[in-house]
Amino acid sequence: MSHPELDEYDPEEEKMLLSDVLDRVLSTGVTITGDLTIGIADVSLIYCGIRVLLTTVDKLKEQNTPPLTPEE
Amino acid sequence: MSELLYIYGIIRLSPALELPLIKEGELAAIFEKVPAVEFAEEALAANIKNMDWIGQKAVHHQRVLEDAALHTTLVPLKFGSIFKTEETVKSMLKEKQGAFLKLLDQLNGREEWGLKLNYDSKKLVQWVDEHSDDIAPFHQEMSQSSAGTAFLLRKKKEEAIKKVVKQELNDCRKRVYNGITAAQAELKKNPELDGKLLGAGLANILNLAILATKDQREQIAAFVEGISAEMRQKGMQLELTGPWPPYNFVEL
Numbered sequence: 208m209s210h211p212e213l214d215e216y217d218p219e220e221e222k223m224l225l226s227d228v229l230d231r232v233l234s235t236g237v238t239i240t241g242d243l244t245i246g247i248a249d250v251s252l253i254y255c256g257i258r259v260l261l262t263t264v265d266k267l268k269e270q271n272t273p274p275l276t277p278e279e
Numbered sequence: 280m281s282e283l284l285y286i287y288g289i290i291r292l293s294p295a296l297e298l299p300l301i302k303e304g305e306l307a308a309i310f311e312k313v314p315a316v317e318f319a320e321e322a323l324a325a326n327i328k329n330m331d332w333i334g335q336k337a338v339h340h341q342r343v344l345e346d347a348a349l350h351t352t353l354v355p356l357k358f359g360s361i362f363k364t365e366e367t368v369k370s371m372l373k374e375k376q377g378a379f380l381k382l383l384d385q386l387n388g389r390e391e392w393g394l395k396l397n398y399d400s401k402k403l404v405q406w407v408d409e410h411s412d413d414i415a416p417f418h419q420e421m422s423q424s425s426a427g428t429a430f431l432l433r434k435k436k437e438e439a440i441k442k443v444v445k446q447e448l449n450d451c452r453k454r455v456y457n458g459i460t461a462a463q464a465e466l467k468k469n470p471e472l473d474g475k476l477l478g479a480g481l482a483n484i485l486n487l488a489i490l491a492t493k494d495q496r497e498q499i500a501a502f503v504e505g506i507s508a509e510m511r512q513k514g515m516q517l518e519l520t521g522p523w524p525p526y527n528f529v530e531l
Contacts, residue, residue: 227520231523232340232341232358233337234357235355236360237289237354237356237530238357238360239286239371
């Protein structure tokens with residue numbers, strides 16, 4: 208019985224791809240104003256928040272900070 | 280109303296394409312019906328703050344455009360371009376027909392590529408320490424000094440390394456930039472990315488979007504391949520990604 212070869216998994220690569228995608232999809236591309244349900248400016252603004260969020264998640268991982276536990 | 284129209288991109292109308300399209304004159308909009316519960320103004324404003332949701336939808340947005348771009352030239356719209364009715368999409372296409380057609384002509388035969396130059400500060404410092412001609416004399420002198428003198432020399436060496444590191448960074452950055460501009464493709468210099476987005480220890484010192492023809496792309500890829508090994512030794516990483524839909528080159 209033959210098995211497929213297992214390729215190397217690189218978590219860094221996945222994250223790069225997602226941040227590349229977010230970088231483009233959320234902050235570039237044609238902005239059309241008109242009968243939209245949400246203003247595009249809002250998306251850009253929120254994107255700043257997402258960056259902060261990604262940054263925070265990374266920082267936590269890097270420092271290996273233990274999860275916050277509720278005070279007793 | 281339970282469904283809204285999500286518009287991904289605008290193309291020149293062609294009979295060969297089997298995509299859901301809203302057509303108007305010479306143009307067509309690539310669209311998808313999306314549920315209002317998810318995409319209506321308030322829902323979208325809330326969903327967009329959810330990392331899982333936005334990640335998933337942004338990747339879907341990219342996939343739809345990526346697939347369409349295999350068959351035709353397109354103008355990508357920004358995430359969340361949502362219309363309420365087909366009529367509003369059509370009148371938008373009608374109103375902007377001239378600008379879209381002009382853009383589509385400019386983009387024809389070109390693809391967007393991304394180029395990032397990142398570096399690992401620790402590795403670069405180590406490389407400079409071991410290989411720089413400006414640092415070698417310190418090692419020699421330190422090996423022949425008393426402990427006290429060696430300590431002072433080490434401090435001086437650290438200062439010297441900082442200087443060389445700065446020179447190396449600027450030198451490599453300039454070489455990469457010159458190598459890319461030599462291909463004569465259209466370039467956009469985007470702000471450098473926050474290092475924390477790149478992963479542990481990396482900093483971004485050049486972030487370019489490139490709009491290239493096939494020939495220009497080959498020239499750029501060859502340049503990147505040629506310089507990568509040397510860069511890697513210095514703790515630098517050149518990353519060429521793409522092809523992307525031309526997100527960075529579509530101002531109306």
